[in-house]
Amino acid sequence: MLEDAPLSLDGGGGGQSLLIAGPPMTGKYDLMLRLLADVGERAVLITTGDPADQIRADYAEVADVAPESVGVVDCVSKQRGGDLVQDDLVRYASSPKNVTDIGMKFTDVYEVFREMDTTVGVGVHTLSELLMYLDPQDVYQFVRVLTRQVESEGWTTVAVINSTMHDEQVLHTMYEPFDTVINTREENGARELRVRDRRQAATAWTTF
Template identity: 85%
Template sequence: MLEDAPLSLDDGGGGKSLLIAGPPMTGKYDLMLRLLADAGERGVLITTGDPAERVRSDYADVAGVDPESVGIVDCVSKQRGGDLLEDDLVRYASSPKNVTDIGMKFTDLYEVFRDFDVPVGVGIHSLSELLMYLDPQDVYQFVRVLTRQVQSEGWTTVAVIGSTMHDEQTLHTMYEPFDTVINTREQDGARELRVRERQQASTAWTTF
């Protein structure tokens, strides 16, 4: 799906953790979905801004799978009230403020998806929502534990952060737990990305 970009999850990509960082309207969410679809046969997404049904449908459309096969940790619907989906693969955290509860709900789904014995892509959309409520160190610790948990199964994590919403110190704190940082931008009407692996220089900007 990303043939023209300097980024591939094939050939040993399992177990990687990637953070997509960029301004609004630069394709971060769509890129996350595409990378997750490449990363595994199944998907589990932690959504901090949109309800389970929407995120599940978006991922299923990109991956070409049944929406009901997608695992979701929904961090917003309980807080907003209203009807909740009754589903074996949807878990509802109390709010984006409670990373302990989010982590517990994710671990619950993690145990379920381990039994499928297939590669899984885990998405977090987005860290910026968590940082609206929480100290960067708390979000950092949550991400560090989660990425290690996911990596222990050889699965891939793809998270998103809005680069213009946070200061440089916060951004660099969020970069640290990830193997790869993907920056996005819009240039002359085209969406572009560049990739920086840990301890390496960034690639050139490439359209995607």
């Protein structure tokens, strides 16, 4: 799906962790879904903005899978009083303010997928929503625990952050737990990305 982009994510992704950072309307959410579809046979999505049925439908369309096969930790529907999907692959955290509860609910879904013996991509949309309520160090610790837990199975984490909502210090704190940062931008009406990891300088900007 990302043949023209400078990303080497094949097979199960080998336990990588990626953070997509960019301004609004630069394709971060779509890119997260596309990457998750590339790195795993199945997906688990932690959603801090959209309800479970919406994010399931979005991922299913990109990955060409059944929506009910997608695992979700929904952090918004309980708080909003929305309808709750009842099945084994969906868990509801109390709110985006409670990362302890989010982590516990994720572990519930994680254990279900571990039993399936399959490669999984784990998406987090978005860290910015967590940072609206929580201290950056609390979000940092949550991300470190999450990425290590996902990596222990050889799965890949793809998270999203809105780069214009936070100062440079917060952004660099959020970058630290990830192996790779993918920056996005819109230039002359085209969405572009560049890739930076710990081992090399950033790539050139590439249309995606």
